[in-house]
Amino acid sequence: MVKDLYPSRVNETSQIVRRQDPVIHNENARTEGPLSAEEIDFYEENGYILLKSFFQGEELQKLKQELDSTMEDHQHKEGPDIIKEPSSNEIRSIFEVHKDKSYFENLSKDERLVSIMEQILGSQVYINQSRINFKPGFKGKEFYWHSDFETWHVEDGMPRMRALSCSIVLTDNYEYNGPLMLVPGSHKWYVQTAGETPDNNFESSLQKQEVGVPDEDSMRWLVDQAGGRIDRATGPAGSVLLFESNTMHGSAGNISPYPRSNVFFVYNSIENKLEQPFSGKEPRPEFLANRENIQPIQPVSNKSTARS
Amino acid sequence: MVKDLYPSRVNETSQIVRRQDPVIHNENARTEGPLSAEEIDFYEENGYILLKSFFQGEELQKLKQELDSTMEDHQHKEGPDIIKEPSSNEIRSIFEVHKDKSYFENLSKDERLVSIMEQILGSQVYINQSRINFKPGFKGKEFYWHSDFETWHVEDGMPRMRALSCSIVLTDNYEYNGPLMLVPGSHKWYVQTAGETPDNNFESSLQKQEVGVPDEDSMRWLVDQAGGRIDRATGPAGSVLLFESNTMHGSAGNISPYPRSNVFFVYNSIENKLEQPFSGKEPRPEFLANRENIQPIQPVSNKSTARS
Numbered sequence: 001m002v003k004d005l006y007p008s009r010v011n012e013t014s015q016i017v018r019r020q021d022p023v024i025h026n027e028n029a030r031t032e033g034p035l036s037a038e039e040i041d042f043y044e045e046n047g048y049i050l051l052k053s054f055f056q057g058e059e060l061q062k063l064k065q066e067l068d069s070t071m072e073d074h075q076h077k078e079g080p081d082i083i084k085e086p087s088s089n090e091i092r093s094i095f096e097v098h099k100d101k102s103y104f105e106n107l108s109k110d111e112r113l114v115s116i117m118e119q120i121l122g123s124q125v126y127i128n129q130s131r132i133n134f135k136p137g138f139k140g141k142e143f144y145w146h147s148d149f150e151t152w153h154v155e156d157g158m159p160r161m162r163a164l165s166c167s168i169v170l171t172d173n174y175e176y177n178g179p180l181m182l183v184p185g186s187h188k189w190y191v192q193t194a195g196e197t198p199d200n201n202f203e204s205s206l207q208k209q210e211v212g213v214p215d216e217d218s219m220r221w222l223v224d225q226a227g228g229r230i231d232r233a234t235g236p237a238g239s240v241l242l243f244e245s246n247t248m249h250g251s252a253g254n255i256s257p258y259p260r261s262n263v264f265f266v267y268n269s270i271e272n273k274l275e276q277p278f279s280g281k282e283p284r285p286e287f288l289a290n291r292e293n294i295q296p297i298q299p300v301s302n303k304s305t306a307r308s
Numbered sequence: 309m310v311k312d313l314y315p316s317r318v319n320e321t322s323q324i325v326r327r328q329d330p331v332i333h334n335e336n337a338r339t340e341g342p343l344s345a346e347e348i349d350f351y352e353e354n355g356y357i358l359l360k361s362f363f364q365g366e367e368l369q370k371l372k373q374e375l376d377s378t379m380e381d382h383q384h385k386e387g388p389d390i391i392k393e394p395s396s397n398e399i400r401s402i403f404e405v406h407k408d409k410s411y412f413e414n415l416s417k418d419e420r421l422v423s424i425m426e427q428i429l430g431s432q433v434y435i436n437q438s439r440i441n442f443k444p445g446f447k448g449k450e451f452y453w454h455s456d457f458e459t460w461h462v463e464d465g466m467p468r469m470r471a472l473s474c475s476i477v478l479t480d481n482y483e484y485n486g487p488l489m490l491v492p493g494s495h496k497w498y499v500q501t502a503g504e505t506p507d508n509n510f511e512s513s514l515q516k517q518e519v520g521v522p523d524e525d526s527m528r529w530l531v532d533q534a535g536g537r538i539d540r541a542t543g544p545a546g547s548v549l550l551f552e553s554n555t556m557h558g559s560a561g562n563i564s565p566y567p568r569s570n571v572f573f574v575y576n577s578i579e580n581k582l583e584q585p586f587s588g589k590e591p592r593p594e595f596l597a598n599r600e601n602i603q604p605i606q607p608v609s610n611k612s613t614a615r616s
Contacts, residue, residue, distance in 0.1 A: 219565055223564070255453060255558050
């Protein structure tokens with residue numbers, strides 16, 4: 001059994017402890033590229049970086065089309081990996097798109113993305129989870145503050161903080177359509193949350209997380225450490241947001257007419273594969289946390305294809 | 309019976325019609341002050357204006373103290389004019405503070421405020437509604453888009469668009485703590501909403517408005533007219549936001565640690581007093597819509613007092 005470096009949900013009260021892993025896992029990250037030394041510095045310090053207009057033009061159009069047609073294809077399907085709005089039956093998320101043997105699988109292996117993940121994580125990588133998300137205008141729901149790593153560690157058995165989320169933003173994100181909010185520097189601290197994980201917690205937590213969320217005092221403390229700042233991932237469609245597995249993030253609801261959609265890949269180091277969940281509970285399903293036949297990604301070159 | 313110039317909630321579908329009243333009701337507004345011609349232009353064009361840091365220093369501190377102590381005084385009181393959070397019993401709003409025969413009554417008559425209302429509304433004015441609001445951090449609820457005038461007209465019998473809201477902001481408002489959002493220029497159009505007003509609608513509509521809210525197509529159209537822009541009332545504590553009775557506004561929830569509080573006065577022209585509600589229903593209670601003993605405000609000079 002691997003030592004639990006980040007116990008959580010084991011006490012009745014919350015506690016904040018220091019992160020025990022580096023943020024940049026590669027000594028040569030600042031000279032290797034593709035991210036510049038300044039970009040690596042920013043990511044290390046803040047726990048996220050927005051690469052504006054990473055995808056553009058025809059390639060961005062293609063991405064949007066693929067998202068729309070995948071949504072449409074799944075409209076009348078049911079399955080645990082398809083999350084629908086309880087009231088309207090509209091699709092909100094489709095998981096495991098990196099195994100579609102088609103467009104999104106190819107995108108997840110895109111060498112322009114994978115080389116950045118390798119630069120940061122200091123090893124080959126694989127996809128731990130993927131999904132496409134569609135959040136409608138007018139009725140987009142809030143998502144409360146959380147660290148993904150806390151859940152991945154406790155419920156999935158991810159041993160170390162050596163993973164990151166890559167969100168390819170497919171709609172313009174404004175201040176007023178519920179952009180992702182991030183607490184700068186929060187990835188340097190680990191909030192051991194209070195309470196215990198219920199069985200099959202994921203069945204409700206995908207819509208509203210009840211355990212594993214930080215208490216208000218911890219959140220106040222984290223925001224204080226950031227000098228009172230909360231950053232928002234606003235930018236044009238085609239931007240790519242990278243955020244560290246332990247960065248505290250959330251989003252307000254969206255009453256604007258503007259929907260938000262994105263493609264979401266979680267890259268994990270091949271040296272950080274999942275163990276048994278530290279909660280002692282059953283692992284979550286494969287579509288939420290990949291543990292079968294894990295192989296490092298062999299990057300593919302997409303750009304020429306997209307332009308052909 | 310006064311002619312209903314702004315019928316609403318009378319059809320099964322929504323419709324957008326032109327505003328039939330001026331926004332600036334005073335021919336000499338641009339030369340009279342206290343607002344400058346540029347400020348009057350901005351208000352006329354957009355339907356709101358934020359006067360940054362209107363109250364400052366000791367006067368602002370006093371305002372905050374009075375709000376806090378009024379909240380405390382009412383903590384263990386009950387009444388229809390005290391709105392509490394259903395789950396926690398915490399106070400969210402206290403109405404009718406302009407009749408407290410003390411600080412807030414005096415503030416509502418402040419000549420620095422009243423002279424602006426007279427400049428815009430072109431007559432003497434009175435307070436139609438007042439309240440202090442406290443929205444906590446972390447769990448501040450969203451408030452969906454609405455025009456106040458639509459409710460004031462249908463449920464209270466306000467004949468014309470000749471009123472405005474004055475919100476004295478007592479906390480710093482950031483992009484990320486759920487600031488009021490406004491659609492520029494929306495006050496020039498009137499959305500006749502669909503449906504019918506239930507009896508005693510106010511009992512639920514103060515927490516969540518169900519009728520009188522614009523449909524999504526109308527909201528899209530209004531935001532399109534504004535070139536896709538939605539403005540946010542962000543600024544330091546002590547700022548004063550003025551917005552026209554018919555300006556479409558709303559706010560997202562607030563998951564940040566930062567609470568929001570304000571003092572809210574609705575000034576109406578003395579020539580625009582309430583008639584019978586155009587819904588044909590019973591009028592709402594006095595604390596929501598003043599109709600008893602209406603007298604024009606005799607402005608008072610507070611600043612010297614505050615500084616003494």
